[in-house]
Amino acid sequence: xxxxxxxxxxxxxxxxxxxxxxxxxxxxxxxxxxxxxxxxxxxxxxxxxxxxxxxxxxxxxxxxxxxxxxxxxxxxxxxxxxxxxxxxxxxxxxxxxxxxxxxxxxxxxxxxxxxxxxxxxxxxxxxxxxxxxxxxxxxxxxxxxxxxxxxxxxxxxxxxxxxxxxxxxxxxxxxxxxxxxxxxxxxxxxxxxxxxxxxxxxxxxxxxxxxxxxxxxxxxxxxxxxxxxxxxxxxxxxxxxxxxxxxxxxxxxxxxxxxxxxxxxxxxxxxxxxxxxxxxxxxxxxxxxxxxxxxxxxxxxxxxxxxxxxxxxxxxxxxxxxxxx
Amino acid sequence: xxxxxxxxxxxxxxxxxxxxxxxxxxxxxxxxxxxxxxxxxxxxxxxxxxxxxxxxxxxxxxxxxxxxxxxxxxxxxxxxxxxxxxxxxxxxxxxxxxxxxxxxxxxxxxxxxxxxxxxxxxxxxxxxxxxxxxxxxxxxxxxxxxxxxxxxxxxxxxxxxxxxxxxxxxxxxxxxxxxxxxxxxxxxxxxxxxxxxxxxxxxxxxxxxxxxxxxxxxxxxxxxxxxxxxxxxxxxxxxxxxxxxxxxxxxxxxxxxxxxxxxxxxxxxxxxxxxxxxxxxxxxxxxxxxxxxxxxxxxxxxxxx
Numbered sequence: 001x002x003x004x005x006x007x008x009x010x011x012x013x014x015x016x017x018x019x020x021x022x023x024x025x026x027x028x029x030x031x032x033x034x035x036x037x038x039x040x041x042x043x044x045x046x047x048x049x050x051x052x053x054x055x056x057x058x059x060x061x062x063x064x065x066x067x068x069x070x071x072x073x074x075x076x077x078x079x080x081x082x083x084x085x086x087x088x089x090x091x092x093x094x095x096x097x098x099x100x101x102x103x104x105x106x107x108x109x110x111x112x113x114x115x116x117x118x119x120x121x122x123x124x125x126x127x128x129x130x131x132x133x134x135x136x137x138x139x140x141x142x143x144x145x146x147x148x149x150x151x152x153x154x155x156x157x158x159x160x161x162x163x164x165x166x167x168x169x170x171x172x173x174x175x176x177x178x179x180x181x182x183x184x185x186x187x188x189x190x191x192x193x194x195x196x197x198x199x200x201x202x203x204x205x206x207x208x209x210x211x212x213x214x215x216x217x218x219x220x221x222x223x224x225x226x227x228x229x230x231x232x233x234x235x236x237x238x239x240x241x242x243x244x245x246x247x248x249x250x251x252x253x254x255x256x257x258x259x260x261x262x263x264x265x266x267x268x269x270x271x272x273x274x275x276x277x278x279x280x281x282x283x284x285x286x287x288x289x290x291x292x293x294x295x296x297x298x299x300x301x302x303x304x305x306x307x308x309x310x311x312x313x314x315x316x317x318x319x320x321x322x323x324x325x
Numbered sequence: 326x327x328x329x330x331x332x333x334x335x336x337x338x339x340x341x342x343x344x345x346x347x348x349x350x351x352x353x354x355x356x357x358x359x360x361x362x363x364x365x366x367x368x369x370x371x372x373x374x375x376x377x378x379x380x381x382x383x384x385x386x387x388x389x390x391x392x393x394x395x396x397x398x399x400x401x402x403x404x405x406x407x408x409x410x411x412x413x414x415x416x417x418x419x420x421x422x423x424x425x426x427x428x429x430x431x432x433x434x435x436x437x438x439x440x441x442x443x444x445x446x447x448x449x450x451x452x453x454x455x456x457x458x459x460x461x462x463x464x465x466x467x468x469x470x471x472x473x474x475x476x477x478x479x480x481x482x483x484x485x486x487x488x489x490x491x492x493x494x495x496x497x498x499x500x501x502x503x504x505x506x507x508x509x510x511x512x513x514x515x516x517x518x519x520x521x522x523x524x525x526x527x528x529x530x531x532x533x534x535x536x537x538x539x540x541x542x543x544x545x546x547x548x549x550x551x552x553x554x555x556x557x558x559x560x561x562x563x564x565x566x567x568x569x570x571x572x573x574x575x576x577x578x579x580x581x582x583x584x585x586x587x588x589x590x591x592x593x594x595x596x597x598x599x600x601x602x603x604x605x606x607x608x609x610x611x612x613x614x615x616x617x618x619x620x621x622x623x624x625x626x627x628x629x630x
Contacts, residue, residue: 281473298470305465
């Protein structure tokens, strides 16, 4: 018999092939590998791209000849904008802000949504019903409309508060905070509206998990509720949370660029993909179109969002217990 | 049924009350008044203006008077567009936004359902794969990317549609396409997965065994059940189209409610903001009610409570 003849080592590898790890399954999908490559590249360029370019290309130029240069002219790979700034540099800088807001906003959403879902599902009964009705109500409200109002209204007081508390700070990065007022507001407010889906999904899974025997065992051992939530339930939700974190990032990036496009987003001194797109859109007209200002930021942003969604979909197929058939 | 509708309308009234209250106090309590301009206006004039808009009384009295006016259908005057009432502005801009949103709504629902069904029936073919890739692309790419790009292609390079503005049916096509695209895609994905689930069920096998044509099986048996998740998405769809139309109106220069809304926020035009938010929320509440009613007609198992 061949099975008995094979060495133990081969048996192990056969077993490993029968139940491959989640990572192995993921890496077998071309879409996921493509997404990881794209996201890695965008991330690296956002971090190091600006320092690879000659210094000063991101500064407004007084020279009118530098204005609206088409791609490849005078060493500007993607051309220049109205103020003679290098577009490639602006796209790199924009990636920084957009990805920063997307990632941090998604983390805020993750924290709020997971805690809410955990508590709601764990409590169950009437409390759960009330907490979930609240989520239903919030779902039905056009949230971005309130974000528009909130971001504008809160800005002044928040800027003052930051100025009063952090300008004299010992750490230099805290002293920088007032310049990032709008960005901070965006992270907080967008994180506070994108948690609803996360809460629903986590709560659904907790309802299933909390009736399993290991929770009963933990309870009968007299463990506190807090410990059961954090030590027993949370680790079992990590896959699910990873999936929806990946899907929340593009949602927050979209929200941020939505606000920036309307001129209500990041501080004017900074650039995000939304502000670049707004500039690009205003450069399109029947008389003279500076198409590169629109096409390149649009391409980079679309590619990044597509990659994030691909990655999220792939992760969901592998890690979400409910999408498995 | 009438009791259900009545209850829901009462709940809607409560939601509107909360929304009005939150908006009012958010605008009035935080620093920055409606008459703060770069150039300071003389105190006497500011006092007159505040008096004209009845903003000089104690805060609670202001709030009470405002609610009283709202109950009488008076949304007050704009503090920015002097001597134009909010009712008048909304009366002029709502039909524009409504036509745009309505077209996009119909487009998203019909095209999405059709595409999703088609992809499910032709599962694992090139059409299916292509449609689903296009759907993910359309979901990932926001309106302010597709909008300017479509303008570049179909209005500048190959001028078949106007660049923007509002007038005849031509000026409606690009904006409603841009507004609907992500939701066509979303509904198509929803429809495809739900259709695949339904097509695997026993009653479909029975229908096929009875010798019905594939068209009948799909379009008159399976569709009725498979469309339910799409119907429950129509409520959130309305909410998304409302917000989406703000951007689309900005891109295409359409004189709808969205543009006024953004400007009213920048101008701290409290009563205009209040008016627009009320209209948005009321529209949404009514949409959600209609969706729930439609749901019970389609699925007799659902009980209204």
